[in-house]
Amino acid sequence: MPGPDEATMMRWLRDIFYDVFLNLTNNAAVRSAALRSGTELRAHMNVVIAKRKNETPSGTPPDDVLGRLLGLEGEANPWLDDDTVRRNLSGLIVGAVETTSKLVTLALQELLRRPAVLQAARAAALEGDIEKVRRYAYEAGRFNPQTPMVFRFCPAEKELAAGTARARRIPAGTTMVLGTLSAMFDPEGFVSPGEFRIDREVEYLHFGFGMHRCFGYLINGVQIPELVAAFLRLPGLRRVPGRAGCVKYEGPFPEGMLVEFD
Ligand code: HEM
Known part of the structure:
Protein backbone atom coordinates (compact mmCIF):
# COMPACT_ATOMS: atom_id res chain seq x y z
CA MET A 1 0.00 0.00 0.00
CA PRO A 2 2.06 2.93 -1.24
CA GLY A 3 1.47 6.28 0.41
CA PRO A 4 1.24 9.65 -1.32
CA ASP A 5 4.74 10.19 0.18
CA GLU A 6 6.59 8.63 3.09
CA ALA A 7 6.10 11.50 5.56
CA THR A 8 2.32 11.61 5.05
CA MET A 9 1.96 7.84 5.32
CA MET A 10 4.05 7.76 8.50
CA ARG A 11 1.92 10.53 10.01
CA TRP A 12 -1.34 8.75 9.18
CA LEU A 13 -0.16 5.43 10.59
CA ARG A 14 1.26 6.97 13.75
CA ASP A 15 -1.87 9.03 14.46
CA ILE A 16 -4.13 6.02 14.04
CA PHE A 17 -1.90 3.64 15.99
CA TYR A 18 -1.67 6.12 18.87
CA ASP A 19 -5.43 6.37 19.26
CA VAL A 20 -6.28 2.73 18.65
CA PHE A 21 -3.64 1.16 20.89
CA LEU A 22 -2.20 3.73 23.27
CA ASN A 23 -4.76 6.42 23.99
CA LEU A 24 -5.40 5.07 27.47
CA THR A 25 -6.75 8.35 28.82
CA ASN A 26 -8.97 9.03 25.81
CA ASN A 27 -7.04 12.20 25.07
CA ALA A 28 -9.20 14.33 22.75
CA ALA A 29 -6.29 15.69 20.67
CA VAL A 30 -4.98 12.18 20.01
CA ARG A 31 -8.50 11.09 19.04
CA SER A 32 -9.11 13.98 16.64
CA ALA A 33 -5.71 13.56 14.94
CA ALA A 34 -6.55 9.89 14.40
CA LEU A 35 -9.99 10.68 12.98
CA ARG A 36 -8.47 13.20 10.57
CA SER A 37 -5.70 10.83 9.50
CA GLY A 38 -8.15 7.93 9.26
CA THR A 39 -10.37 9.92 6.90
CA GLU A 40 -7.38 10.85 4.73
CA LEU A 41 -5.97 7.32 4.70
CA ARG A 42 -9.38 5.89 3.78
CA ALA A 43 -9.74 8.26 0.83
CA HIS A 44 -6.20 7.51 -0.33
CA MET A 45 -6.63 3.74 -0.08
CA ASN A 46 -9.93 3.85 -1.94
CA VAL A 47 -8.14 5.56 -4.85
CA VAL A 48 -5.25 3.04 -4.80
CA ILE A 49 -7.68 0.10 -4.73
CA ALA A 50 -9.85 1.52 -7.52
CA LYS A 51 -6.78 2.23 -9.62
CA ARG A 52 -5.45 -1.28 -9.12
CA LYS A 53 -8.77 -2.76 -10.23
CA ASN A 54 -8.84 -0.61 -13.36
CA GLU A 55 -5.27 -1.50 -14.19
CA THR A 56 -6.03 -5.22 -14.19
CA PRO A 57 -9.43 -5.63 -15.83
CA SER A 58 -8.45 -9.02 -17.24
CA GLY A 59 -8.14 -10.43 -13.71
CA THR A 60 -4.42 -11.04 -13.36
CA PRO A 61 -3.59 -8.80 -10.42
CA PRO A 62 0.05 -8.33 -9.40
CA ASP A 63 1.15 -10.94 -6.90
CA ASP A 64 1.14 -8.87 -3.74
CA VAL A 65 -1.20 -8.79 -0.74
CA LEU A 66 -3.51 -6.19 -2.27
CA GLY A 67 -3.62 -8.03 -5.58
CA ARG A 68 -4.28 -11.37 -3.94
CA LEU A 69 -7.06 -9.99 -1.74
CA LEU A 70 -8.73 -8.38 -4.74
CA GLY A 71 -8.31 -11.63 -6.63
CA LEU A 72 -10.42 -13.37 -3.96
CA GLU A 73 -13.38 -11.06 -4.52
CA GLY A 74 -16.28 -12.60 -6.36
CA GLU A 75 -19.05 -15.15 -6.01
CA ALA A 76 -17.01 -17.56 -3.89
CA ASN A 77 -16.50 -14.90 -1.21
CA PRO A 78 -19.55 -12.62 -1.29
CA TRP A 79 -18.50 -11.01 2.00
CA LEU A 80 -15.22 -9.78 0.53
C1 HEM B 1 4.49 -6.91 9.69
C2 HEM B 1 4.42 -6.53 10.95
C3 HEM B 1 3.17 -6.60 11.80
C4 HEM B 1 1.86 -6.75 11.44
C5 HEM B 1 1.27 -6.86 10.05
C6 HEM B 1 1.09 -6.79 12.67
C7 HEM B 1 -0.28 -6.93 12.75
C8 HEM B 1 -0.98 -7.17 13.90
C9 HEM B 1 -2.42 -7.38 13.98
C10 HEM B 1 -3.37 -7.34 12.79
C11 HEM B 1 -2.73 -7.61 15.29
C12 HEM B 1 -4.11 -7.88 15.87
C13 HEM B 1 -4.31 -9.36 16.10
C14 HEM B 1 -5.64 -9.66 16.76
O1 HEM B 1 -6.14 -8.87 17.54
O2 HEM B 1 -6.19 -10.74 16.51
C15 HEM B 1 -1.50 -7.51 16.04
C16 HEM B 1 -1.40 -7.67 17.39
C17 HEM B 1 -0.27 -7.40 18.11
N1 HEM B 1 0.98 -7.11 17.61
FE1 HEM B 1 1.49 -6.97 15.70
N2 HEM B 1 1.95 -6.66 13.73
C18 HEM B 1 3.22 -6.53 13.24
C19 HEM B 1 4.36 -6.34 13.95
C20 HEM B 1 4.43 -6.29 15.33
C21 HEM B 1 5.63 -6.04 16.07
C22 HEM B 1 7.03 -5.78 15.49
C23 HEM B 1 5.30 -6.08 17.37
C24 HEM B 1 6.31 -5.82 18.47
C25 HEM B 1 6.17 -6.13 19.70
C26 HEM B 1 3.88 -6.38 17.47
C27 HEM B 1 3.16 -6.53 18.62
C28 HEM B 1 1.82 -6.90 18.68
C29 HEM B 1 1.09 -7.08 19.91
C30 HEM B 1 1.63 -6.94 21.33
C31 HEM B 1 -0.22 -7.39 19.56
C32 HEM B 1 -1.39 -7.58 20.50
C33 HEM B 1 -1.49 -8.97 21.00
C34 HEM B 1 -2.62 -9.09 21.97
O3 HEM B 1 -3.43 -8.18 22.14
O4 HEM B 1 -2.69 -10.15 22.59
N3 HEM B 1 3.39 -6.48 16.19
N4 HEM B 1 -0.45 -7.27 15.18
Missing part, protein backbone atom coordinates in the same frame (compact mmCIF):
# COMPACT_ATOMS: atom_id res chain seq x y z
CA ASP A 81 -15.70 -6.39 -1.09
CA ASP A 82 -13.38 -3.43 -1.64
CA ASP A 83 -14.25 -2.00 1.75
CA THR A 84 -13.29 -5.25 3.51
CA VAL A 85 -10.03 -5.32 1.58
CA ARG A 86 -9.32 -1.73 2.62
CA ARG A 87 -10.11 -2.33 6.29
CA ASN A 88 -8.04 -5.48 6.36
CA LEU A 89 -5.03 -3.88 4.74
CA SER A 90 -5.22 -0.71 6.79
CA GLY A 91 -5.14 -2.86 9.95
CA LEU A 92 -1.99 -4.53 8.69
CA ILE A 93 -0.12 -1.37 7.79
CA VAL A 94 -1.14 0.40 11.01
CA GLY A 95 -0.05 -2.66 13.04
CA ALA A 96 3.26 -3.07 11.26
CA VAL A 97 5.19 0.18 11.24
CA GLU A 98 5.37 1.72 14.73
CA THR A 99 5.69 -1.67 16.39
CA THR A 100 8.58 -2.71 14.18
CA SER A 101 10.49 0.54 14.52
CA LYS A 102 10.04 0.52 18.31
CA LEU A 103 11.05 -3.09 18.87
CA VAL A 104 14.13 -2.68 16.67
CA THR A 105 15.14 0.59 18.35
CA LEU A 106 14.72 -0.75 21.88
CA ALA A 107 16.47 -4.04 21.12
CA LEU A 108 19.41 -2.15 19.62
CA GLN A 109 19.53 0.22 22.57
CA GLU A 110 19.73 -2.78 24.90
CA LEU A 111 22.44 -4.48 22.84
CA LEU A 112 24.46 -1.25 22.82
CA ARG A 113 24.35 -1.26 26.64
CA ARG A 114 26.00 -4.71 26.72
CA PRO A 115 29.36 -4.61 24.89
CA ALA A 116 30.14 -8.35 25.10
CA VAL A 117 26.65 -9.32 23.96
CA LEU A 118 26.87 -6.72 21.18
CA GLN A 119 30.08 -8.29 19.86
CA ALA A 120 28.57 -11.77 19.87
CA ALA A 121 25.41 -10.52 18.14
CA ARG A 122 27.57 -8.73 15.57
CA ALA A 123 29.47 -11.95 14.87
CA ALA A 124 26.15 -13.73 14.25
CA ALA A 125 25.05 -10.93 11.90
CA LEU A 126 28.33 -11.07 9.97
CA GLU A 127 27.97 -14.84 9.63
CA GLY A 128 24.47 -14.30 8.27
CA ASP A 129 22.99 -16.37 11.11
CA ILE A 130 19.65 -14.57 11.17
CA GLU A 131 18.04 -17.05 13.57
CA LYS A 132 20.78 -16.29 16.09
CA VAL A 133 20.33 -12.55 15.59
CA ARG A 134 16.61 -13.09 16.20
CA ARG A 135 17.46 -14.70 19.54
CA TYR A 136 19.64 -11.73 20.48
CA ALA A 137 16.95 -9.25 19.41
CA TYR A 138 14.10 -10.98 21.25
CA GLU A 139 16.16 -11.44 24.42
CA ALA A 140 17.26 -7.79 24.27
CA GLY A 141 13.59 -6.88 23.87
CA ARG A 142 12.79 -8.74 27.08
CA PHE A 143 14.94 -6.27 29.02
CA ASN A 144 13.68 -3.28 27.05
CA PRO A 145 10.24 -4.28 25.82
CA GLN A 146 8.12 -2.78 23.09
CA THR A 147 5.08 -4.40 24.70
CA PRO A 148 5.32 -4.35 28.50
CA MET A 149 1.62 -5.13 28.87
CA VAL A 150 -1.53 -5.93 26.94
CA PHE A 151 -5.05 -4.86 27.79
CA ARG A 152 -8.24 -6.86 27.81
CA PHE A 153 -11.85 -6.05 28.53
CA CYS A 154 -13.80 -8.85 30.18
CA PRO A 155 -17.50 -8.50 29.20
CA ALA A 156 -18.75 -11.53 31.16
CA GLU A 157 -17.66 -12.98 34.48
CA LYS A 158 -14.82 -15.44 34.04
CA GLU A 159 -12.52 -17.52 36.18
CA LEU A 160 -8.88 -17.64 35.17
CA ALA A 161 -6.66 -20.62 35.98
CA ALA A 162 -9.69 -22.44 37.40
CA GLY A 163 -8.86 -25.31 39.75
CA THR A 164 -5.35 -24.03 40.55
CA ALA A 165 -3.96 -22.09 43.50
CA ARG A 166 -3.73 -19.10 41.14
CA ALA A 167 -7.46 -19.15 40.30
CA ARG A 168 -8.93 -15.65 39.98
CA ARG A 169 -12.50 -14.57 39.41
CA ILE A 170 -12.76 -11.66 36.99
CA PRO A 171 -16.04 -9.75 37.38
CA ALA A 172 -17.97 -8.73 34.25
CA GLY A 173 -16.99 -5.30 32.94
CA THR A 174 -13.38 -5.46 34.15
CA THR A 175 -10.54 -3.88 32.21
CA MET A 176 -7.45 -5.96 32.73
CA VAL A 177 -3.79 -5.06 32.35
CA LEU A 178 -1.68 -8.15 31.72
CA GLY A 179 2.00 -7.71 32.49
CA THR A 180 3.84 -9.42 29.68
CA LEU A 181 7.03 -7.73 30.91
CA SER A 182 6.78 -9.24 34.38
CA ALA A 183 5.69 -12.58 32.92
CA MET A 184 8.92 -12.62 30.90
CA PHE A 185 10.80 -12.35 34.22
CA ASP A 186 8.87 -15.16 35.89
CA PRO A 187 11.50 -17.80 36.73
CA GLU A 188 8.93 -20.53 36.14
CA GLY A 189 8.87 -19.63 32.47
CA PHE A 190 12.18 -17.82 32.00
CA VAL A 191 14.90 -19.62 33.93
CA SER A 192 17.45 -17.23 35.53
CA PRO A 193 15.44 -14.26 34.29
CA GLY A 194 18.12 -11.71 35.17
CA GLU A 195 20.61 -13.35 32.80
CA PHE A 196 20.87 -12.38 29.14
CA ARG A 197 20.55 -15.76 27.40
CA ILE A 198 19.90 -16.65 23.80
CA ASP A 199 19.22 -20.34 24.44
CA ARG A 200 15.67 -19.88 25.73
CA GLU A 201 13.14 -22.21 24.14
CA VAL A 202 10.14 -20.68 25.91
CA GLU A 203 7.98 -18.35 23.83
CA TYR A 204 8.55 -14.64 24.30
CA LEU A 205 5.46 -12.52 24.89
CA HIS A 206 6.50 -9.59 22.73
CA PHE A 207 3.65 -10.32 20.37
CA GLY A 208 0.97 -11.30 22.86
CA PHE A 209 -0.19 -14.88 23.21
CA GLY A 210 -3.18 -17.00 22.21
CA MET A 211 -6.18 -15.84 20.27
CA HIS A 212 -5.02 -12.31 19.46
CA ARG A 213 -1.35 -13.02 19.02
CA CYS A 214 0.22 -10.60 16.57
CA PHE A 215 -0.74 -11.25 12.96
CA GLY A 216 2.82 -10.33 11.98
CA TYR A 217 4.32 -12.96 14.31
CA LEU A 218 6.07 -14.99 11.62
CA ILE A 219 7.01 -11.95 9.52
CA ASN A 220 8.57 -10.43 12.64
CA GLY A 221 10.82 -13.45 13.08
CA VAL A 222 12.45 -12.46 9.79
CA GLN A 223 12.12 -8.69 9.49
CA ILE A 224 13.17 -7.83 13.05
CA PRO A 225 16.50 -9.71 12.95
CA GLU A 226 17.21 -8.52 9.38
CA LEU A 227 16.78 -4.90 10.47
CA VAL A 228 18.83 -5.39 13.63
CA ALA A 229 21.53 -7.25 11.66
CA ALA A 230 21.86 -4.36 9.22
CA PHE A 231 22.96 -2.18 12.14
CA LEU A 232 25.09 -4.82 13.81
CA ARG A 233 27.18 -5.27 10.67
CA LEU A 234 28.35 -1.65 10.85
CA PRO A 235 31.96 -1.63 12.11
CA GLY A 236 32.47 -0.16 15.60
CA LEU A 237 28.76 0.50 16.11
CA ARG A 238 28.22 2.54 19.28
CA ARG A 239 25.81 5.04 20.73
CA VAL A 240 26.62 8.73 20.49
CA PRO A 241 27.69 9.89 23.98
CA GLY A 242 25.38 11.93 26.16
CA ARG A 243 21.79 12.84 25.55
CA ALA A 244 22.14 12.72 21.78
CA GLY A 245 22.61 8.96 22.00
CA CYS A 246 19.40 8.43 23.95
CA VAL A 247 16.16 7.44 22.24
CA LYS A 248 14.15 10.55 21.39
CA TYR A 249 10.41 10.13 21.64
CA GLU A 250 7.36 11.72 20.12
CA GLY A 251 4.79 10.65 22.68
CA PRO A 252 5.27 6.88 22.99
CA PHE A 253 7.06 6.57 19.63
CA PRO A 254 10.82 6.56 19.08
CA GLU A 255 11.71 9.41 16.73
CA GLY A 256 15.41 8.65 16.59
CA MET A 257 18.49 7.33 18.31
CA LEU A 258 21.87 8.54 17.14
CA VAL A 259 24.59 5.94 16.72
CA GLU A 260 28.12 6.16 15.34
CA PHE A 261 30.25 3.71 13.44
CA ASP A 262 33.76 3.73 11.94
